[in-house]
Amino acid sequence: MIDDTWARFKCCALPTCGWAYYDTTKSRTKRWCSMRTCGARSKARRYYERPR
């Protein structure tokens, strides 16, 4: 039986973070160690980089 525990270990999508996290979502679509910090930061960054 293949244990997918290690497959759920990911690295944060934010390069400046570098944290490893455990994806607990069923779809494994989580990209950041924390949606509130890195997720929000990534989204805010995207917003501010957007040209007028």
Ligand SMILES: [Zn+2]
């Ligand atoms: Zn992070």
